[in-house]
Amino acid sequence: MAEATKRPNSLTRNLTAKIASLPMIATALVIFIGCTLWTIYHSFTRSRLLPAPDKWVGLDQYERLWNTRRWLVSIENLAIYGICSLILSLVIGFTLAALLDQKIRGENVFRTIFLYPFALSFIVTGLAWQWILNPQFGIQEVVRRWGLESFTFDPLNNADIAIYGILIAGIWQGSGFIMVIMLAGLRGIDEEIWKAARVDGIPTWKTYVFIIIPMMRPVFVTALVLIASGIIKVYDLVVAQTSGGPGIATEVPAKYVIEKMFLSQNLGQGFAASTMMLLSVLVVLIPWAYLEFGGKRRG
Amino acid sequence: MKTIRTLAATTAICAAGAAHAVDLEVTHWWTSGGEAAAVAQFAKAFNEKTEHNWVDGAIAGGGGTARPIMISRILGGDPMDATQLNHGRQAEELIEAGLMLDLTDVAEAEGWKDIVNPSSLLDSCTVDGRIYCAPVNIHSWQWIWLSHKAYEDAGVDVPSNWDEFVASAPALEEAGKIPLAMGQQPWQSSGAFGVMAIAIAGQDAWSAVNIDKNADVAGGPEYAKVFEAAANARAFAAKSNVQDWNQATNLVITGQAGAQIMGDWAQGEFQVAGQVAGEDYTCLPGLGVNEIISTGGDAFYFPKQDDPEVEAAQKELAALLLSPEVQVDFNLAKGSLPIRGDVDLAAANDCMKKGLEILASGAILPDGNQTLSPDTSGQIEDLMVEFWNDPSYSAADAQARYAEIIADAD
Numbered sequence: 001m002a003e004a005t006k007r008p009n010s011l012t013r014n015l016t017a018k019i020a021s022l023p024m025i026a027t028a029l030v031i032f033i034g035c036t037l038w039t040i041y042h043s044f045t046r047s048r049l050l051p052a053p054d055k056w057v058g059l060d061q062y063e064r065l066w067n068t069r070r071w072l073v074s075i076e077n078l079a080i081y082g083i084c085s086l087i088l089s090l091v092i093g094f095t096l097a098a099l100l101d102q103k104i105r106g107e108n109v110f111r112t113i114f115l116y117p118f119a120l121s122f123i124v125t126g127l128a129w130q131w132i133l134n135p136q137f138g139i140q141e142v143v144r145r146w147g148l149e150s151f152t153f154d155p156l157n158n159a160d161i162a163i164y165g166i167l168i169a170g171i172w173q174g175s176g177f178i179m180v181i182m183l184a185g186l187r188g189i190d191e192e193i194w195k196a197a198r199v200d201g202i203p204t205w206k207t208y209v210f211i212i213i214p215m216m217r218p219v220f221v222t223a224l225v226l227i228a229s230g231i232i233k234v235y236d237l238v239v240a241q242t243s244g245g246p247g248i249a250t251e252v253p254a255k256y257v258i259e260k261m262f263l264s265q266n267l268g269q270g271f272a273a274s275t276m277m278l279l280s281v282l283v284v285l286i287p288w289a290y291l292e293f294g295g296k297r298r299g
Numbered sequence: 300m301k302t303i304r305t306l307a308a309t310t311a312i313c314a315a316g317a318a319h320a321v322d323l324e325v326t327h328w329w330t331s332g333g334e335a336a337a338v339a340q341f342a343k344a345f346n347e348k349t350e351h352n353w354v355d356g357a358i359a360g361g362g363g364t365a366r367p368i369m370i371s372r373i374l375g376g377d378p379m380d381a382t383q384l385n386h387g388r389q390a391e392e393l394i395e396a397g398l399m400l401d402l403t404d405v406a407e408a409e410g411w412k413d414i415v416n417p418s419s420l421l422d423s424c425t426v427d428g429r430i431y432c433a434p435v436n437i438h439s440w441q442w443i444w445l446s447h448k449a450y451e452d453a454g455v456d457v458p459s460n461w462d463e464f465v466a467s468a469p470a471l472e473e474a475g476k477i478p479l480a481m482g483q484q485p486w487q488s489s490g491a492f493g494v495m496a497i498a499i500a501g502q503d504a505w506s507a508v509n510i511d512k513n514a515d516v517a518g519g520p521e522y523a524k525v526f527e528a529a530a531n532a533r534a535f536a537a538k539s540n541v542q543d544w545n546q547a548t549n550l551v552i553t554g555q556a557g558a559q560i561m562g563d564w565a566q567g568e569f570q571v572a573g574q575v576a577g578e579d580y581t582c583l584p585g586l587g588v589n590e591i592i593s594t595g596g597d598a599f600y601f602p603k604q605d606d607p608e609v610e611a612a613q614k615e616l617a618a619l620l621l622s623p624e625v626q627v628d629f630n631l632a633k634g635s636l637p638i639r640g641d642v643d644l645a646a647a648n649d650c651m652k653k654g655l656e657i658l659a660s661g662a663i664l665p666d667g668n669q670t671l672s673p674d675t676s677g678q679i680e681d682l683m684v685e686f687w688n689d690p691s692y693s694a695a696d697a698q699a700r701y702a703e704i705i706a707d708a709d
Contacts, residue, residue: 048674049370049392070681135540157540159688239364243542245483247688248681262367264677265392 036278043271051267061272071273074251077163081170081252082231088171089227090220093178098208100179101186111183114176122173126240129169130156156242159249166234166241166250173237174230178223185219186212221292232281253277319350321612325599326356326372327383328365331545333567337633344625351612361543363486363680373398378602380613386423386434386598387668393600399431400601405614406430409621416640417594417658423669424598432598433617435626436635439592439654440562440666441494444569445581448554449476460587461498461528464558468535471557480547480556481536481687485680487544488687491560492679493667495532496525497593498586502664508705509670518702526694526701532560533687551580560586566634566650576649584653592657595666596635675708 043062046055065071096114100107117125132138135154143151155165189212197207213220235254238244244251253273261270323345329338335357342353356379358365366389369382373393384390393399406412406421415421415434424432443464450457450467453474458464468478481487497505500521507516516522539556541547548568550556559565566582574580584590599620601613619625626637631646636654644655657663667676682704686697 048672049374050396068681069685243360243364243484245542245684245688246540247483248685249688258367259363259677262370263363263673265370265389265673266677269674 039271040275040278043268043275045268047267047271049265049267057268061268062276064269065272065276070248070251071253071256073248074253074256077250078231078234078252080163081167081234082228084164084167085170085174085231086224086227088167089175089178090223092171092175093223094182094213096175096179097182097186100183111180114179116176117173118177120173122234122236123240125169125173126166126237129165129172130241133165133168157246159246162242162246162249166238169241170230170234170237174227178227181219181223181226182216185216188219189215228284232277319608321351321609322354323351323380323609323612323616324354324356325381325383325616326358326365326369326379327597328358328360328362329383330357330359331543331568332571333545333632333634334564336571337567337629337635340625340628340632341620344619344622344628345616348619349612349615351615361484361486363484373602378604380604380609381599381601381616383597384432384600385666385668386420386432386596387666387670388672389668390432390600391426391672393602394426394431398602400603400610400613401429401431402433402601402614402617403430405433405617409618411621414621414639414641416638417663419594419665419669420596420598420638432600433620434596434598434638435620436596436630436633437594437638437658438562438564438596438635438666439584439594440490441497441585441592442563442565442650443494443558443560443583443586444548444551444565445558445583446551446554446556447579447581449474449551449557452476452554453557457581458587460583461495462588464586465528465531467557476554477538477550477556478535478558479532479539480541480550480559481532481539482544482547483540483542483684483688484544485684487547487561488683489676489680490562490667491532491687492525492529492683494560494586495528496522497591497664498588499525499528501589502591505664509667510665512705512708514702514706517705518698522701523694523698526698529686529697530694533690536687537690563634563636563650563654566648567632570632570634570648582650582653584657590657591662591664592654593664593666594658595668596638672709675704678704 042051042053044056044058045052046057046060047053100110104110120128133154133156135141135152135157140151140153143153155161155168193211193215194207197211202211233254234252235258238250238252238255242250244255254277257270257273257277259270260266260273325341327338329335338355338357342355345351345353358368362385366384369379369384370393372378373382378398390399402424411421411430412418417437420434420437421430424430424434443461445457445464447457449471453467453470453476455467455470458467464478471478481491496508504516504519504521507513508522539547539550541550544561544565545568547556547559548561548565549572551559552569552572552574563582569576569580576582584592599617601617604610604613621639623639623642626639627642627644627646630637631644634651636651636658637644640659644651647655671679679701682697682700686692
């Protein structure tokens, strides 16, 4: 009995901290969970421009969604853009960071140059790359003027590869930021580890791959979350660069949601699409969270 | 005298907050050269003739980009004071939800019922007998614009109808011209298809599909011809890789392209470029086949505001937009037809006069925006932009999908 009173109640422990986080807890519950549930509910209704909770139509909106070519193309594009952007951002970001970490001269200059694109919005990035990739005044024209008359490079006008034109712009904008995060991670590695590796005669690349990268796991997780959230919500880049064209070749899910909600004035369809986006995030997130947090508790 | 007036005005503002200058934010998507010149006429008239100020809220990127922004602002509780929309069903639900200002008293005072011609324009603004928008112009889609320079360079005569145009296309291609200029925004693909439907399938078939939503006709032989023609046109437009409609018009103006199917707002671009109808370019209503025009266009809606002074200013603007002088200045700059038949458009050029004649003869149809819901229009646009850009999408497949959309239309 006496022991029980001595043990702090788990509710009142760190009381001030808990009170301080109350606003955020409320925000999470009401805004994130509450609005998500509201959205999911209305995706089963025939809501047009205004929510109509009483016009229940069951799975009609989802049926229409998965019978729409534009939605299927959007999903495919998101997969291509997502996988390529994830891998390339990490590889390029880490490589640049590792190169900058060689104690080179003018590191600040290079870091600034690489990070600079991140200071631009996706709209500016998209427009700049629209011009760079434009066959009449961009790269193609420049190379042709050098004498390579047959040179052709106009990804944005070719429906089969247009999404890669968007990818180039996305990587250009984002990899500098990943580089900075990686660089911070590399700087956090104890100098002694490097000395030990050198004493053992391990080649530099092996040290990176087998020692440094595993030690940088938290940094990689942070980078991964940042990149992934950027992928799911990619919208402005596409709007600025191609408006989804040519045809529907570069449509993405977020654009479908916005346009169905406010252009086609069909909230139900937009909500159904955004619910599918949420579902796809959960499909990735839940196994990862289980491995990340569930595993630790067991260990 | 002036000082006294200023003093008086200042005192009035301080004393009672009586009618003083209001800044009205007006959003629209008129950003091309001709359009900007036209909207400047509104701003000028409003600033000069009333004591209020026009605050321009132009949104670039065309209606497809602008409308989601406008509508989300109105729904989100941050409404502008006035906004452009197309005649028809785009604001239907906003009105039903009570978000738009009722203009009936202005309409009655100004006698809109008697002056607006065709009356269908005012009907589009009317919900349950109340009037909610001020129509400002009539735009018709059914035009093809032909470049004299391109045809001269190719050494063939300028066609006088669609069939001659199709026949002349190979000669244009040989001369290194793009036969048909076409921007890649979805509404352009969808609009061009609509024009071909009226010209090729005929008025009855078009009405059956667009007004009665008859899916059998949409999947039937008349529309099969339209899809075949569209597949042909798609090949003519293959090398046209511009995005915006005015860039496509520019291809025609500079003679790089032979023709463009575009509404009469293209007129403004030719005007800004200093070209003369009949000398530098030719316009054919109804593709030269079927001289009918649709009477869509633009209207201004006034989202409800709490402040009675703003409301008064909104009503002043509404009345001003339809006044004869403003109608003439605006429509001459824009290349559109005025919504009142009693104004003098002597300064109009040949193309506008053709339009006015057709309007007077009564060969008119409602616009797609008036007959189809935004949801259906959106689905058709998705289909058309894919069809126009993907040469492997067959006419038959596209028609089957089109019939499905019409079957679900409301």
